[in-house]
Amino acid sequence: MGNNRQPEKKVKPSFGIVNPWPGDMSAESEVLARIKRASDDVGIECVMLSNFGHVLDSNQKQTDEIVDPKILDFVITTHYDSPKTIDSFYYHTLWNPPEIPLNLPDYDSRVTDNYIMNDDYLIYDAGGMSNHLRCMLMNRPRNIDEASMLVASFPESAMLEPDLKDPKMFYCGMNWERVVHNTNRHEGLFKKLDATGSVKFFGPDKNPAWGGIAPWEGYDSYQYPIPFDGFSILKEINECGVVLVLSSDIHRKAGAATNRTYEACAGGAVIISDDNPFMEKYFKDAALFIKYNKLDPEDTYKQIMDKYDWIKANPKDALKLAQRAQEIFREKFSLDKQLTGIFENHEDRVQAVAGDLYALHNEGKVLVTTVLNTLKVSEAKEQLNSIISNIEKQSYSNIVLAVACDQSIYDALYRCYSDSKLTLSIVPMSIYDIKGSKFMTDGQVIREMSKTFEHAYFVNAFSNEIWYQDHITTLVRLLQDKPESGCAYSGRMHEDIYGFRRRDMFGLIEPGVLIEGRSMPCAGQIMLTYEAEYLLPDYFFDFMDGFEHYAYLLMLKQRFDMTPEFTRRMTLVYTNNQPEKQYFGLKTDYQIRVIRDAIKYNMPVNPVVYNQISKNFAGHPVEAFPLVDFPVKQWLKMKYVKFRMHRARIGSKSHEKWNKKFQAEHKKLDEMWRAICT
Numbered sequence: 001m002g003n004n005r006q007p008e009k010k011v012k013p014s015f016g017i018v019n020p021w022p023g024d025m026s027a028e029s030e031v032l033a034r035i036k037r038a039s040d041d042v043g044i045e046c047v048m049l050s051n052f053g054h055v056l057d058s059n060q061k062q063t064d065e066i067v068d069p070k071i072l073d074f075v076i077t078t079h080y081d082s083p084k085t086i087d088s089f090y091y092h093t094l095w096n097p098p099e100i101p102l103n104l105p106d107y108d109s110r111v112t113d114n115y116i117m118n119d120d121y122l123i124y125d126a127g128g129m130s131n132h133l134r135c136m137l138m139n140r141p142r143n144i145d146e147a148s149m150l151v152a153s154f155p156e157s158a159m160l161e162p163d164l165k166d167p168k169m170f171y172c173g174m175n176w177e178r179v180v181h182n183t184n185r186h187e188g189l190f191k192k193l194d195a196t197g198s199v200k201f202f203g204p205d206k207n208p209a210w211g212g213i214a215p216w217e218g219y220d221s222y223q224y225p226i227p228f229d230g231f232s233i234l235k236e237i238n239e240c241g242v243v244l245v246l247s248s249d250i251h252r253k254a255g256a257a258t259n260r261t262y263e264a265c266a267g268g269a270v271i272i273s274d275d276n277p278f279m280e281k282y283f284k285d286a287a288l289f290i291k292y293n294k295l296d297p298e299d300t301y302k303q304i305m306d307k308y309d310w311i312k313a314n315p316k317d318a319l320k321l322a323q324r325a326q327e328i329f330r331e332k333f334s335l336d337k338q339l340t341g342i343f344e345n346h347e348d349r350v351q352a353v354a355g356d357l358y359a360l361h362n363e364g365k366v367l368v369t370t371v372l373n374t375l376k377v378s379e380a381k382e383q384l385n386s387i388i389s390n391i392e393k394q395s396y397s398n399i400v401l402a403v404a405c406d407q408s409i410y411d412a413l414y415r416c417y418s419d420s421k422l423t424l425s426i427v428p429m430s431i432y433d434i435k436g437s438k439f440m441t442d443g444q445v446i447r448e449m450s451k452t453f454e455h456a457y458f459v460n461a462f463s464n465e466i467w468y469q470d471h472i473t474t475l476v477r478l479l480q481d482k483p484e485s486g487c488a489y490s491g492r493m494h495e496d497i498y499g500f501r502r503r504d505m506f507g508l509i510e511p512g513v514l515i516e517g518r519s520m521p522c523a524g525q526i527m528l529t530y531e532a533e534y535l536l537p538d539y540f541f542d543f544m545d546g547f548e549h550y551a552y553l554l555m556l557k558q559r560f561d562m563t564p565e566f567t568r569r570m571t572l573v574y575t576n577n578q579p580e581k582q583y584f585g586l587k588t589d590y591q592i593r594v595i596r597d598a599i600k601y602n603m604p605v606n607p608v609v610y611n612q613i614s615k616n617f618a619g620h621p622v623e624a625f626p627l628v629d630f631p632v633k634q635w636l637k638m639k640y641v642k643f644r645m646h647r648a649r650i651g652s653k654s655h656e657k658w659n660k661k662f663q664a665e666h667k668k669l670d671e672m673w674r675a676i677c678t
Contacts, residue, residue, distance in 0.1 A: 013343050014045035016075040018082045022050050022062040025228040027259070028078045029060050031152045033230030038155035038335030044343065047072065052500045053086040066499050073346060076150070077118065084117045084570045085493060085501040087393075087468040089350060091342070092118040093150055094125070097254035098132035105667050112136055113506045117491060117570040120349050122150035122342065125278065128254030140568045142356045148342045148349065153262035156334045158231055160238040162268035162322035164315045169193065169308060170240035170269065172202040172226060172233060172260070186246060188297030189304075194221045198308060200240055202226050202233075237267030241322075242311060244304070245273040246292065252276050265329035270322045272307045282332065286325040357569070359476040362398040364456035366472055366527070369449050370463070371442045372405040375432060377412045380405055383463035384417070390467035390524075391422055396476060399423065402449040406431040425453070441585040443541030443548050450533065458528045460549060464575050465524040466495070471571035475527035478565050486532030486556050487564035489525045493573040501573060508566055509553065522574050523549045526564075535560055543594040545585040551595045558599040634672055638665040 019032050032048055039046035047067055048056035055065040067086065074089040080101055084090045092115060101111050115136055121144055123130050130144065137144075171190075193199045201222045206214045216222040226233050237243055243264035251258060257278045264271045271287035273279045279287060288310070290303035311318040330337070370387050372380040384403060391401050401424045405413055410428035417424060427449055433439040446460055457476060471490060478488040494504035505521060526549045536555060544551055556562040586594075645658035 012043070012045050014047065014072050015039075016047045016049045016067060016072045016088065018049050018051060018075065018077045018079075019056060019060055020051050020079045020081040022054075022056050022060050027152070030228055030230040031078055032060060034152075034154050034158070035335055035339070037157065038339055041155050041157050042336050042340055044339060049075065051082050051085060054499075073343070076122065080111050080114050083114050083493075083503050084119075087466075089120070090118045091120050091122050091148070091150075094121050094123045094129045094133060095152065095256070096129070097248075097250040097256050098128055099250040105663065110503070113503065116140075116568055117506065119353050120144070121147050123147045124149045124151050124257075125255045127277070129256060140357075143352050146345070146348065146352065148338075148345045150338050150342065151257070151262060151333055152259050153329070153333045153335055153338070154234070154266040156330060156336050158234060159266050159326060159329075160234055160268045162241070162270075162319055162326070163238055164241045164270070164311070164319055164322075167241040167270070167308070167311055167318075169199040169242045169244050169272070169304075170202070170237050171199060171244045171246075172236075189300050190219065192297060192301040193304070194219050196305070197221065199244075200236075202236060233263055234267040237263055237269050241269055242308065243267070243269040243271055245271050245276075245279065245287070247274055247276045249294075262329065262333055265325045265333070268322055268326065270311055270318050271325055272304060282328060283325060286321055286328055288321070357477060358470060358473040359396055360480050362396055364398065364476060364480075365454065366396065366399045366457045366459060366476065367402060367450065367453050367455035368399055368459050368461050369402045369404070369446050370461045371431070371445050372403060372409075373431070373438070373442070375406055375408060375436060377409050380409055380413055381416060384413070386463040386465075387461050388420070388422060388424070390461065390465065390471075393469045394467065394472045395469050396473040399472065400425070400453055400455065402427060402453050404429050404431065404445045404449060408432070427452070438545075438585045441542060441545040443544030446548060447538055447541045456530055458530065458533050459526065460523040462523050465522055466573040466575060467524060468571040470569070471524075472527075474567045474569045474571060478567050479527065479529055482565055483529060484562070485565040486529050486535075486560075486562045487552060488527050488567055489521055489553070489564060490567045490572050491570040492522060492525055493570060495573050495575040497576055503570070504574060506570060509564070520550055521553070522572065525549075525572050526553065528552060532556055532562065540598070543586060544591060547588070547591040547595065550592075551598070554595055554599050558602040634665070634669045638662065638669050641665050
């Protein structure tokens, strides 16, 4: 795809895999333990990570070390709670039937975004889950037909020989419906099986997180909890010899398998399965099937007992079924096989994503400008080095970097960067007067450089930005596809002083965000076409000193009836680590007032009433309603709770408590606003 930069060749294949809850007992922690062992078995380096890119130790506890993306071929996320936080190619494992994420209160505001910001997906179904993904991607489609596969299975080295000396039926589950609904979806069936003494139930004992409720209380066949180490479950399965693989309705509808399938195979057990389409497709000659009748537990019970009695009466034939299931497991579902397949297919998937999302060609020159607002050479070098680092890693190659500095430090800077491999021009200007006061605005400086250097696209950059390698190419592609929009912008992460990255901006930017002057995009998020750039006259930039990109976003929309386009990509991080830019020409408030002057009579009703909160509520922009109707007290309460949440250390009980409160207050505000709007 044009001159897109190819990934560096590594001595040893390496990938990262994310545990969203480091140190906690969870299904994800078990999956990571299995994948780590499988990767070791096949000679692939596996780096376990937190959501924020911190390396996890062997116990999956978060360390202070942040991974260097350069050592990774890609990153795999195991849950929709994980956003894209580091500059690497991200795969998301498509494991959850649609009803699970669709049921979440923050599905619209967070969950969908986490799905979309991934580069590619690891898919094993042919129905509900992949079609749900296609629905999410409809307005920026991607080819997922040849996607690689990953299921939460086991390495071959963990497999145990089948043993049917004393067969018992194994079932393991959290039984969480007992806590939520005081019953279980298999309640009638399980009670009947419990009375036979032919089944062993495993799962949690009393769970403090569930108020001390024992979900398996009252079952004589309940055994004990199995350690969350990823492998102990296989020993229990092997001793039982038979596994009940019973799917939920949503798994059957989605064509998705329960993890009991892979546990049964690795544990060397005979499978008694319901009529799940996935099971019938892959294990039709390797399992015993029943028709699950949730309206009549007696019917289901009799079918299961018929299969169980057959196993006891025909141990040799039953053993062949278990052995055949293990053959299928080795051929298709072992982690060794799948990890190797992901690496073998990776370059093809990168090219598929490039074809859908990256620049079609690199003929259009991108002008990147930056203004070094300092008279100190050391500060100027620090700022410029940050910009150069971003440019050097871009996969789009046709970039010109134009750097403006004050004449007094030009010679020193020129000597430092005269041998740069980039297309770099350092431009001396009279930015400061003899007293050291700022003489030219950033807007004036940038416009002068724009006139000097030929280009098709324009981006202004700040030194406290980190660009992912696909940042420029995805912006260019959107403007190649929709040149009439004139402007494209990316998503953004925010990195705090401790190195934690959180989603800061991902979605459509409402005009009210800019009017209010808060939570606005960075300059580097935004790319303009040359034609759109010159819709704003030269004299306007006499009054822009760092807010040029805000002016473009508002004026293109409100004055020129153009629609800046969102890339649907997370490709930039905003940090607090660089020295703050010094704007002495005009205060922030003054610049925003000048921008408002330019568009105030092109706005709908009550433009000053716009508020960032408007983008969260069912398409009802705040500007359509009087300010007096807005639930200010509830909004302030939510903002306070959010403040307390961000003050707490991530992963602590305090952070968890305030996060829950924030979700509750956000939901309450949403409901109040919907009531006002309707």
